[in-house]
Amino acid sequence: MNTGKQFFTALEALRGIAAIMVMFLHTGGTLGPIPANISYLSVDLFFLLSGVVLANSYEKRLITGQISPAGLLLQRIIRLYPLYLLSLPIGLFSYALQNGSDYSTLADLLLRAILFIPSTNQEGIFPFNGPSWSLFFELWAGVLFSVLLIRLSLRTLLAIALGAAGITMYGALVAGNFDIGPEAGDFRFGFSRVLFSFSLGICLYRLNEIQKPNAANNGNIIGLLLCACLIFITNIPARIFFGFPYFDFLICLVVFSAIVWLAMRTRPTGLVELVFRWLGRLSYPIYILHGPIFSLLQSLRQKGFDLPASPAAGMVVVFAIFVVAGIAAVRFDEPVRKKLKMMVAPNPASAVPAVSNAGAE
Numbered sequence: 312m313n314t315g316k317q318f319f320t321a322l323e324a325l326r327g328i329a330a331i332m333v334m335f336l337h338t339g340g341t342l343g344p345i346p347a348n349i350s351y352l353s354v355d356l357f358f359l360l361s362g363v364v365l366a367n368s369y370e371k372r373l374i375t376g377q378i379s380p381a382g383l384l385l386q387r388i389i390r391l392y393p394l395y396l397l398s399l400p401i402g403l404f405s406y407a408l409q410n411g412s413d414y415s416t417l418a419d420l421l422l423r424a425i426l427f428i429p430s431t432n433q434e435g436i437f438p439f440n441g442p443s444w445s446l447f448f449e450l451w452a453g454v455l456f457s458v459l460l461i462r463l464s465l466r467t468l469l470a471i472a473l474g475a476a477g478i479t480m481y482g483a484l485v486a487g488n489f490d491i492g493p494e495a496g497d498f499r500f501g502f503s504r505v506l507f508s509f510s511l512g513i514c515l516y517r518l519n520e521i522q523k524p525n526a527a528n529n530g531n532i533i534g535l536l537l538c539a540c541l542i543f544i545t546n547i548p549a550r551i552f553f554g555f556p557y558f559d560f561l562i563c564l565v566v567f568s569a570i571v572w573l574a575m576r577t578r579p580t581g582l583v584e585l586v587f588r589w590l591g592r593l594s595y596p597i598y599i600l601h602g603p604i605f606s607l608l609q610s611l612r613q614k615g616f617d618l619p620a621s622p623a624a625g626m627v628v629v630f631a632i633f634v635v636a637g638i639a640a641v642r643f644d645e646p647v648r649k650k651l652k653m654m655v656a657p658n659p660a661s662a663v664p665a666v667s668n669a670g671a672e
Contacts, residue, residue, distance in 0.1 A: 317367055320584055321534045321574035323591025326360055328538050329353035330594040332545040333442065334601040334632065342625030349552070350545035351490040354445050355508045355563045359571055361449055362512020365456055370516070373461050380457035385655060387453045391446050393647045394599045394639060399424055401603035402439030408610040410434075431495045442602040444493040448505040460510065465517050472510035476560060478503035483556035488549065489563070508563055515572055524576050531583040537570050596636035596644065604632060 332350040335342070372378045378386075403421055406412070412420075420430060420438060427447050429436035437443045460468065482491045482500035492501030544566060552558040579587055608628065612618050 319363070319367070319575050320579055320587050320591075321530075321537065321577040322360055322363065322571065323594075324534060324538050324579075324587035325356065325541060325570065325574055327587075327590025327594040327597075328541050329356050329545070330598040332542070334597055334629070337442065337602055337605055338625060338629075342622050342629075347549040348546050349488070349549050349559065349562070351488070351549075352559060352562055352567075353545055354492075355489065355504065355559075356541075356567050356571075357445060358448070358452070358505045358508035359512045359515075359563070359567055361452065362456075362509040362514075363516045363571060363575070364512075365453060366461075366513045366516035369457070370461050370513075373457055380454065383457045384450070384454055386652075387450055389648055389651045389655070391450070393651075394596055394644050395440070395443060395446065396425070397639065397643065398440050398443075398600050398603045401600075401607055405603060405607040405610045406434070406438055408607075408614055429495070429498060435493055436495055436498055437493075440599065440602050441493065441606070442598055444501065445505075446599075448492065448501050451502065452505045452509045455506070456509070456513070460513060465514055468510045468514050468517075472507050472514065475503040475506035475510065476564065479507055480556060480560060483559065486556075487553045488556050489559035508567075511564070511568060512571070515568060515575070519572075519575050530578040531580060533573065534577045534579045534583060534587065537574050537577070540570060592640055593633065593636045596640045597632060600636060600639065601632050604628070604635075 330353070332353045335345070336348070336350045336353075338345065369378060369383055373380070373383065399421065402424070403417065406420070407417060420432065422428075423430050424437060424439045424443075427450065429444075429447065430438060432438045435441045435444065437447070460471075463471070479489065479491070479500055482497055482503070483489050486497060489504065491497040492504050544562065605628075608618060612620070618624075
């Protein structure tokens, strides 16, 4: 079956770099005092990439009836849940250490986490795994995509993206920047935040399909430059533009869109292609596992455990997360997803490969 799906290797690298930047944002002092930067915008890049990837993988299949909206939701759950569920025991243990909650409270929070029901907890809407808040909005955006967004024109999608950006800007003017959505107080703005970038991603995919641009020459060099550009942007100190969220808006609307558009035209080869693919392969495990791990280390310190908290020790932890992410991806996540896809496929031979999650992998 030809779905017209393409594989954008350079997007894999961008997603991996973004996940690593988010991980460094959440080190919780493990690497020593690190000035806050705007790597929170990596989540907006995830949403943008998710729009491109889902449109590339599913838009034609949804339109032709080869997959239903319920089928797409099931595919997304299979994609996201195994590693997410793997992270919950770590988050549960860390939360219990830090808060000493009773069993009924822990059971309630665990049930909410499993069902992806946001909590009004002070530690965030998903206290067992803080970064998983974006997965909730990824699932919501996927449902909206399958039942509505695929039916809309390019112009309408762009109008929706700009309208959602306006709502997000309203929240950002109060908060000071686009880092809104993960807390109970600004949770509602998570919907507009994902809709803004996700709709832009669909627009980029459709423009790419219309224009069918040729792959850029020097794909390795361009791909590496795009990764360097992303690292530079996400390391801009947050204090510089705090209180001026229009800067975040321009980064998401113009800069990220340009980077993704160029990455879609880039075809890396050789060793660079291999590295890019591994960055994509590790991105979701890094994203979904790092939060509970850093939270557990922080909880242990608060309980009096004399754990080293230096840049050297922090880099050991970061390296360990890379190793754990690789093992989790190869030995757990990929085999489990393959079996689940085989179980739910009407014809096991027709089970499609796993689709990247741009909010995380």
